[in-house]
């Protein structure tokens with residue numbers, strides 16, 4: 001199968017901001033994205049630990065922009081434990 005366009009140099013840095021659905025914290029997520037090596041990656045909300053998934057070529061980095069807004073300090077109930 002041939003692609004009409006050349007792939008990106010080695011992937012590009014993707015940055016987006018996200019608000020946690022559970023606690024309202026806002027954070028920025030950075031990850032290398034590359035069509036060839038994108039995989040399902042998980043990252044955790046810095047406020048409550050709720051995990052999210054995205055497709056990226058590297059482990060996502062999370063930077064907290066502002067803390068949670070629900071006024072609590074519990075952790076999201078993660079079924080992985």
Ligand SMILES: [Zn+2]
Pocket residue numbers: 020021022023024025045046047048049050068
């Ligand atoms: Zn959260």
